[in-house]
Amino acid sequence: MTASPVRLVAEDAPDQPRPTTELTELYRGFEQELLVPLWTEIGDLMPAHPQSKAAPHLWRWDSLLPLARRAGELVPVGRGGERRAIALANPSLGGRPFASPTLWAAIQYLLPGEDAPEHRHTQHAFRFVVEGEGVWTVVGRDPVAMRRGDFLPQAGWNWHAHHNATSEPMAWIDGLDIPFQYATEAQFFEFGRDEVSEAERITPERSRSERLWGHPGLRPVGAEPSPAGTPLLAYRWEHTDRALTEQLELEAEGFAGVVEPGHAAVQFSHPGTGGDVLPTLRTQMHRVRRGAETAPRREVGSSVYQVFDGSGTVTIDGHTWTVGRGDLFVVPSWQSLSIRSEAGHTDSDSGALDLFRFSDAPVFEALHADRVQVEGISR
Amino acid sequence: MTASPVRLVAEDAPDQPRPTTELTELYRGFEQELLVPLWTEIGDLMPAHPQSKAAPHLWRWDSLLPLARRAGELVPVGRGGERRAIALANPSLGGRPFASPTLWAAIQYLLPGEDAPEHRHTQHAFRFVVEGEGVWTVVGRDPVAMRRGDFLPQAGWNWHAHHNATSEPMAWIDGLDIPFQYATEAQFFEFGRDEVSEAERITPERSRSERLWGHPGLRPVGAEPSPAGTPLLAYRWEHTDRALTEQLELEAEGFAGVVEPGHAAVQFSHPGTGGDVLPTLRTQMHRVRRGAETAPRREVGSSVYQVFDGSGTVTIDGHTWTVGRGDLFVVPSWQSLSIRSEAGHTDSDSGALDLFRFSDAPVFEALHADRVQVEGISR
C-alpha cells in the first residue's frame, strides 16, 4: 500500500507472464503513457474478501488523557488550528490521523473559560463523553450541554463552536468521517464567528433541539427536519442507560429484544427518519452482561469502539486485549470481533461492560454493499 | 348521493343535450347495458374541488358517555359482537357508522372484570383516553396500560384483546380506518382466543413495547420493526404534555417550533421510520394557547378531533360550535377549520385548549394527492 510517486510494475506478483525484454519494454511503454496493467495488481485490488490496509489496534485512555492535558498547557485553541483535538493514527495507515480508512477519532480538550471558534464543514461529526462535564457545544446558536455518557451528533454543514463554562478542564471524544470524505473528496469548510456571543453563553440543562425533538415517538408538526442529519443534538445517558437496562430485563423475563444472549444494544437514530443520525456514520451503545461473550462477527466496513464502563477482553482476528474505561480500539473491515465482559479492577455497579461504537455502515447500506458474517453464517 | 338500486339518468344536470325521443331511447339503451354517460354525472363526480358527502358535526361527550354506560348495563361483550363500541354516524352519510367517508370513531366501554375477546384485522386502529383508567390492551400478549391522555396505536393484523383489571368501568375512544377499507375492500379478520390467559392479566406500568421502543431517538439493534405500523404501543401523556409545553415555551423565548403563533402540535410517529404510526391514519395532539386562534386551513382528506382539555370554539366552513372536554367533531375534506381557545366553564390549569386529532392524510401523501390551503395560500 506504499504510494511512491514513481512506481514500478510488480513483476513478482503471482501468475505473471514470463519476464522478457519485450515485456519489459511494454511495461516501460505503460509507464510512459501513465498506464498500469490489471494483471500485476489484481491480487491487491480485488481480493477474495476485504483485506484491510488498517490494523486492529488499542489506544489506552490512560495514555491519551495525559497527552491531551499537556497539549492544554502548550497549545492554544483558536482560529486556524480550530480545535485542540488529537487523533488516533492507525499504525498501518502511514502515519495519517486516520483510525481506519474511513473513520476519524480524536480526544478533544478544552480548558476552563476557553472557546473553540465557530466553523462548519461537510464532514459529519459527533461528540461522546466518557468522563467529565462543563462544555457546551453551540450548534446553530443552540447551546448543548455535554456530560458523561452523552452523545452529541453534528450533521455536516451546521455552524458549531464549543465553550467551557466551568472551572475544570474537560476532555471528550470526537468522531468524524474525515478519512472517507478525504478519500472521496467531498469536503467544504467555512469559518464562522471567532467568538461565541454572550447570548449563547447561557448554559441550559436542555438544548432547544431536545425540547423540540427529544420526546419519544413524538415529532413537532411545525418543523421539517433535513433527512441528511438528525435534528436532535443530544442523546442523554439517562435514556441510553435505561434502554439498555430494560433490554437485559426483558431478556431475563424471557422476552425478545437483545442482540444475542447477554448483549443489549441501542442505535442512536434520526427521529424524523428512523435511520442513522448521520449519513455516513452509525453510532450505537452496547452493553455486555458480566460473564457474557458476543459471537465473533465480521462486517464490511470498520468500527471504532470506546469502553464507557466496566472491563473485559476484546478479540479482533486473533488478537486479544484487556480493556477498561476510556480505552479505544479499532476493528478493520471484515475482521472478526468478539467481546467478553469480565469482573475487572474497575468495580462498576452493573458489572456489565458498556461500549460506545461508531462505524461507516450507512455508506455500505446506502450503496447495497453491506455484508455481515456471524459465526460462519452470512447475512 | 343517494344510491337507489334503480337509477334514472339525471336529465336535469346542467349543459345537457336537449331531451328528445331518440335521446330517451339512447338512455334506455345505456341502462339496459349497464352503462352511464359521463356528461350527466360529471358535476357530481368531478367537482372543482372536494365537495364532501359528509357534513361537519359535533358530538357532545355528555351525550355519548351516558349512552355508553347504559350499553354497559344492557349489552354484553363477547365473541361475535366483539366490542362494546358505539360509533359516530355522520348525519350526511346515510346512517352508516362512519364519522367521515374514510374514518371511524367510537366510544368503547368496559365494565370491571370484563374482557373483550382477542381478534385481529387488517383495519388499523388506535385508542385514545380522554378520562379514566384501568383497562389493559393486550397486543400480541403484551399488556399495555391505558390512562388519561395516553395514545395506543394498533397496526393492522396484530392480535389484541382488552381487559378491565379494576373495579371501575372505563370508556375511551377507538379510531379506525374501517370506512376506508370498506370502500376499497381490503379487509381481513380473524378470531383469536376467547379469553386472555392468566399470564397476560398482569398489569405492568410499562408495556414491553415501551421498554424496547419508548426511548427518545434510540432504537434496539436486535429488533427490526415492520414499516407497516409502529412497534411502540403506547405514547404516554406525560411525554406529549411536556413536548407541547416546551413548544410554547420556545415560542415565548422567541424560537421556532410551533405550527403558528400560540399553536403547538406533535405528531405520533413510528420510531423506526419517523413516519405515521399507521399506514392510513395520522394522529396528532394540538394545544392552542388561551386566547389564540388558528388560521383557517383546508386539507384534502377528513379529520376527527376530540377535545382533551380546555374549552373554546371551532369554526368549520362557517359553522361555529363551543367545545369542551370529550367533545368530538369531524372536519370533512377541504372544509376550512379554525380553532379558538377560550376561558370557559371548564377551568383548566394551563388555560390552553388541547385537542387530539386523527386524519386520513397518509393515504393522500402516499398517493401524491395531498393539498393544503392556509388562508388562501396553497402549498
Added chain:
Amino acid sequence: MTASPVRLVAEDAPDQPRPTTELTELYRGFEQELLVPLWTEIGDLMPAHPQSKAAPHLWRWDSLLPLARRAGELVPVGRGGERRAIALANPSLGGRPFASPTLWAAIQYLLPGEDAPEHRHTQHAFRFVVEGEGVWTVVGRDPVAMRRGDFLPQAGWNWHAHHNATSEPMAWIDGLDIPFQYATEAQFFEFGRDEVSEAERITPERSRSERLWGHPGLRPVGAEPSPAGTPLLAYRWEHTDRALTEQLELEAEGFAGVVEPGHAAVQFSHPGTGGDVLPTLRTQMHRVRRGAETAPRREVGSSVYQVFDGSGTVTIDGHTWTVGRGDLFVVPSWQSLSIRSEAGHTDSDSGALDLFRFSDAPVFEALHADRVQVEGISR
C-alpha cells in the same frame, strides 16, 4: 349496502343481545345522537376476507360500440359535459358509473373533426385503443397519436384535450380512478381552453414525450420528471407486442421471464421511477398462449380487463364467460380469476389471447395492504 337517510339498527344480525324494551330504547338513543353500535354492523364492516360490493360482470364490445355510435349522432361534445364517454356501471353498485368501487372504465367516441375541450383534474386517467385510429390527445400542448394497441397514460392535473384529425369516427377506452377519488374526496378540476390551437392540430407520428422519454433504459439528463405520473405519454403497440412475443420465445427456449407457463405479461412503467405509470392505477398487457390457462388468483383490489385480441374463456369466482375482441370484464376484490386462451371464431395471427388490464393495486401497495393468493398459496 343500501344507504337510506334514516337507518334502523339491524337487530337480526347474528350474536345480538336479546331484544327488550330497554334495548330498543337504547337503540333509539343511539339514533337520536347519531350513533351506531359496532356489534350490529361488524359482519358487514369487518368480514373474514374482502366481500366485494361489486359483482363480476362482462360487457360486450358489440353492445357498447353501437350505443357509442348512436351517442355520436345525438349528443354533442363540448364544455360542460366535456367528453362523450359512456361508463360501465357495475350491476351491484346501485346504478353508479363505477366498474368497481375504485375504478372507472368508459368508451369514448369522437367524430371526424370534433374536439373535446381542454381541462385538467386530479383524477388519474389513461386511454387504451382496441381498434381504430385518428384521434390525437393533446397533453400540455403535446399532440399524441392514438392507434390500435396504444396505451396513453395521463397523470392527474395535466391539461389535456382530444381532436379527431381524420374523416373517420374513433372509439377507445378511458380508465380513471374516479370512484376512488370520489370515495376519498380528493378531486380538483379546472376548465382549460375551449379549443385546441392551430399549433396543436399538427398530427406527428411521435409525440414530444416519446422523443424525450421513449428510449429503452435512457433518461434525458435535462429533465426531471414528477414521481406522481409518467412523463412518457404513449406506450406503442409495436413495443408491447414485441415484449410479449419475446417472453414467450424465451419460455420456449427454456428461460425465465413469463409469469407462469404460457402466460406473458408486461407492466407499463414510469421511466423515471420504474414504478406504476399512475399513483393509483396499475396497467398491464397480458398474453395467454393458445391452449394455456392461468392459475386461479385472488388479489386485494379490483381489476378491469379488455380483450385486445384472440378469444377464450374467463372464470371469476365460478362464473365463466367466453370472451372476444373488445369485451370488458371486471374482477372484484379477492375474487379468483382464471383465463383460458382458446381457438375461437376470431382468427388471430398469434393464436394467443391478449388482454389489457388495469387495477388499483398501487393504492394497496403504497399502504402495505396488498395480498395475493394463487392456488391457495398466500404471498
Added chain:
Amino acid sequence: MTASPVRLVAEDAPDQPRPTTELTELYRGFEQELLVPLWTEIGDLMPAHPQSKAAPHLWRWDSLLPLARRAGELVPVGRGGERRAIALANPSLGGRPFASPTLWAAIQYLLPGEDAPEHRHTQHAFRFVVEGEGVWTVVGRDPVAMRRGDFLPQAGWNWHAHHNATSEPMAWIDGLDIPFQYATEAQFFEFGRDEVSEAERITPERSRSERLWGHPGLRPVGAEPSPAGTPLLAYRWEHTDRALTEQLELEAEGFAGVVEPGHAAVQFSHPGTGGDVLPTLRTQMHRVRRGAETAPRREVGSSVYQVFDGSGTVTIDGHTWTVGRGDLFVVPSWQSLSIRSEAGHTDSDSGALDLFRFSDAPVFEALHADRVQVEGISR
C-alpha cells in the same frame, strides 16, 4: 499526500504554536502513542472546497491502442491475471492504476478465439465500445454482443466472462469502482468456471436480458430485479443515438429537453428503479452540437470521459486539450469542465462531439453530499 510509514508532524503548517522544547517533546509523545494533532493537518484534511489529489489528464487513444495490441502479442489472458486490461494511472495518484480517487478506467483487448475466464466481484463494472465488435460478454450465462457505441453495465456479484467469436481482435473500455471499493474496503471476489461452455458460445444479436428488459417503459411482470444493479445488460447505440438526435431536434423546434443550448445528454438507467444502472457509477452519453460550448461546471466527485465521435476542445480548470475519437480524460472533484465542439480533422457525419461519461455521482447523492456549481450558481 505522500504516505511515508514514519511521518513527522508538519510544524511548518500555518497558524501553528511556537516550536519549543516542550512542544517537540509533546509531539514525540503523540508519535509514540500513535496520535496526530488536528491543528497541523487541518488545511490538508478540511479544505475550503475539494482539493483533489488527482490531476486533470488526457490519454490519447492513439497511444493506448498500440500498447494494448502489443500486450495482445506478449501477455496471455487466463486465470490469475483474469483480464488483459490496462488501466489509466492518474499522474498525481502515486502510480496507482486509478483514473481518479474513486474511478478505474482501462482498455481491454481480446484476440480472435480468446476467452477471458469467468469470475465475479462486488466491484461494479461496465464496458463501453468506441470501435470494433466481435466479443460477447457472458453474464450469468447470457451472451451479450458488444458493438461500437454499445454500453454494457455489469452490476457487482454477477458471474461474467468474455469470448471473442470473430477473426479480429477487439478493444474496448472497462469502467469500475475499484478505487472506491479499495479505499472503503468492501471487495469480494470469486473465480468461476475456467471456460465458457459451448452452450454460451452462441452469438445472438440480442441478449436474453434485452429481450426481457429492453422495451421502452415496459417491465416484465414475471421478474423482480434487484435494486442494486440494472437487469438490462446492454444499451445499444441505435437507441442512444436516436435519443440524442431527438433532443437536439426538439431544441431546434423550440421545445425543452436538452441540458443547455446545443448540449443533449442521456443517462443510462435501471428500468426497474429509474435510477443509476450501478449503485456507485453514473453513466451518460453527451452530444455537443458543432460550435456549441457547455457552461463551466463543477461537481463534487470525479468523472472520466471518452470521446466517442467528433472533435473539439475540453477545458478543465484552465487546462485546454483538443480531443478526438477514443481520447479519454479525467475531471477531478470540484474542478470546472467546459466542452467545445469543433470542426476537426475527423470529419464526423453529424458534426457533433459525442462523449461517453462516467462518474461517482451516485455515491454522493446517496449520502446527501452532492453539490453542483454552474457558472457561479450553486445548486
